[in-house]
Amino acid sequence: SGAETLLEVTNIEVIYNHVILVLKGVSLKVPKGGITALLGGNGAGKTTTLKAISNLLHSERGEVTKGSITYRGERVQDLSPSELVERGVIQVMEGRHCFEHLTVEENLLTGSYTRKDGKGAIAADLEMVYQYFPRLKERRTSQAGYTSGGEQQMTAIGRALMSRPETILLDEPSMGLAPQLVEQIFDIVKRLNEEQGVTFLLAEQNTNVALRFAHYGYILESGRVVMDGPAADLRENPDVKEFYLGMS
Ligand code: ATP
Numbered sequence: 229s230g231a232e233t234l235l236e237v238t239n240i241e242v243i244y245n246h247v248i249l250v251l252k253g254v255s256l257k258v259p260k261g262g263i264t265a266l267l268g269g270n271g272a273g274k275t276t277t278l279k280a281i282s283n284l285l286h287s288e289r290g291e292v293t294k295g296s297i298t299y300r301g302e303r304v305q306d307l308s309p310s311e312l313v314e315r316g317v318i319q320v321m322e323g324r325h326c327f328e329h330l331t332v333e334e335n336l337l338t339g340s341y342t343r344k345d346g347k348g349a350i351a352a353d354l355e356m357v358y359q360y361f362p363r364l365k366e367r368r369t370s371q372a373g374y375t376s377g378g379e380q381q382m383t384a385i386g387r388a389l390m391s392r393p394e395t396i397l398l399d400e401p402s403m404g405l406a407p408q409l410v411e412q413i414f415d416i417v418k419r420l421n422e423e424q425g426v427t428f429l430l431a432e433q434n435t436n437v438a439l440r441f442a443h444y445g446y447i448l449e450s451g452r453v454v455m456d457g458p459a460a461d462l463r464e465n466p467d468v469k470e471f472y473l474g475m476s
Contacts, residue, residue, distance in 0.1 A: 231261055240255075242273075244285075254295075265430055320388045360386075395428070
């Protein structure tokens with residue numbers, strides 16, 4: 229389609245510890261208003277790609293040694309994660325990462341710290357988050373560390389929403405969740421995309437569910453994109469069926 233490209237990754241290489249080449253030239257495009265899936269098995273390089281985009285590799289002794297990353301045509305490679313949030317891009321990290329000792333609601337409110345548009349707008353967005361995640365409203369005063377894995381994933385996504393992002397980078401939302409809950413989370417991602425216009429780039433090992441909800445997919449193997457296409461085409465592709473969907 230003719231949608232504007234928001235995020236563009238061009239031929240990036242990532243090296244850990246100065247020697248371990250993990251991404252060997254990855255390119256991808258994320259169109260405005262779409263759900264784009266980054267697929268592939270364990271260790272294929274999905275998390276590394278997302279961390280490269282949000283400049284989170286330094287703490288792991290990783291660096292982008294080649295290629296470029298742009299958002300709305302501007303280079304974003306040297307921006308800090310919070311500067312990226314100001315541009316409208318936020319990452320929800322794998323493993324959920326709630327502040328365990330804060331309540332669910334306090335966790336959500338930490339997502340609004342970069343905003344300058346006042347208490348009323350923030351309160352309205354908190355209500356919006358509770359509308360999408362009624363379960364979080366019920367659990368608003370519970371310590372996040374004592375909530376379930378699914379509730380923590382919802383809290384992590386809700387906190388990201390509180391920054392009013394244009395684009396959410398979502399790492400492995402299905403991880404550790406029961407199938408029914410995975411379905412619920414993806415349903416909400418789809419509604420946020422359709423109703424709030426949030427653009428998503430999501431990394432997911434669960435190819436089956438990801439290709440049902442995404443519009444476009446990239447398949448990574450050993451740090452390279454080996455296939456990409458509209459999700460509907462990938463679902464019908466014999467190789468994808470055999471190697472990723474487990475039904476040849
Ligand atoms: P997963 O689903 O397990 O997160 P992934 O596709 O997201 O898989 P990455 O986490 O990006 O894959 O890892 C890609 C490769 O980089 C793996 O071989 C992994 O062992 C390696 N790797 C990841 N982090 C580091 C690090 N800090 N130092 C060295 N190697 C790393």
